[in-house]
Amino acid sequence: MNFVDFHCHLDMEDFAGKREEIIKECFASGFSKLVTVADPYEKDSLRITTEILGYHKNIFCTAAAHPHNADKYSPQVEKDLLQFLKNKDFEEKVLAVGEAGLDYHYNFSTPENQQRVFKRQIAIAKELRLPLIIHSRQAEKETLNILEKTKFSRPVVFHCYTGTIEDAREILKRGYYISISGIVTFKKSEFLREIVEIIPLSKIFTETDSPYLSPQPFRGRLNTPLRVKLVAEKIAEVKGVPLEKLNKAVNSNFRKLLKNT
Numbered sequence: 001m002n003f004v005d006f007h008c009h010l011d012m013e014d015f016a017g018k019r020e021e022i023i024k025e026c027f028a029s030g031f032s033k034l035v036t037v038a039d040p041y042e043k044d045s046l047r048i049t050t051e052i053l054g055y056h057k058n059i060f061c062t063a064a065a066h067p068h069n070a071d072k073y074s075p076q077v078e079k080d081l082l083q084f085l086k087n088k089d090f091e092e093k094v095l096a097v098g099e100a101g102l103d104y105h106y107n108f109s110t111p112e113n114q115q116r117v118f119k120r121q122i123a124i125a126k127e128l129r130l131p132l133i134i135h136s137r138q139a140e141k142e143t144l145n146i147l148e149k150t151k152f153s154r155p156v157v158f159h160c161y162t163g164t165i166e167d168a169r170e171i172l173k174r175g176y177y178i179s180i181s182g183i184v185t186f187k188k189s190e191f192l193r194e195i196v197e198i199i200p201l202s203k204i205f206t207e208t209d210s211p212y213l214s215p216q217p218f219r220g221r222l223n224t225p226l227r228v229k230l231v232a233e234k235i236a237e238v239k240g241v242p243l244e245k246l247n248k249a250v251n252s253n254f255r256k257l258l259k260n261t
Helices: 019-028 043-053 067-072 075-085 111-128 140-149 165-173 190-198 225-239 243-259
Strands: 003-008 031-038 059-063 094-103 132-137 156-158 177-180 204-206
Touching: 003 204, 003 225, 003 243, 019 031, 019 043, 019 225, 031 043, 031 094, 031 225, 031 243, 043 059, 043 075, 059 075, 067 094, 067 111, 075 111, 094 111, 094 140, 094 243, 111 132, 111 140, 132 140, 140 165, 165 177, 165 190, 177 190, 190 225, 204 225, 204 243, 225 243
Parallel strands: 003 031, 031 059, 059 094, 094 132, 132 156, 156 177, 177 204
Antiparallel strands: none
């Protein structure tokens, strides 16, 4: 069925000892692509992600300084990030810079530092001619404002979107992509299903954000990339299209993004 999990965190401890098994099961059950996210604040994450990329030809990665840790951003973090993104051993598998952005829901780092670090991640994406994967919570307008002011012109994907339908319309108006997680299956997520209705197939991605956000009926349990099937099924149902058509569109969007690396 050519499923794509556009955003998962296979480097995390939750998957220790079973990463390769999960990956094998994904591709054996009809997956076409997996995208895992590396964390430059953790050297183990960069090392583990490098190993993961060797498990299968269709595993890709992104890496960037997450807004949660913006207060801890340092020259060493940036050096490690750039070294990873420029690694000649797997540069063809580096899909984008991400996840980067702003999180005004948790505010684990000051808004000022989040904005400063986000602008630096945009500069890195420009320098490396890579797309940008956005993390934005209760900060969509500011995120869009910074993208406009920095004149970022390469593809942008808002991952695990949970903003308003008005902001979603603006994101789509700018030609950006929106990636949908297992939240779309939650009983009280009617707002997100309404957003899914307005996203063209040419601008949508499917993701798990695993090990977080396990879809129904597994909510509250450890999530894995395998459950992107449930996300895709719900999106296809909401949009009233065959699952095969949705997956074909997501794969086409992935190829467009890869072309822009």
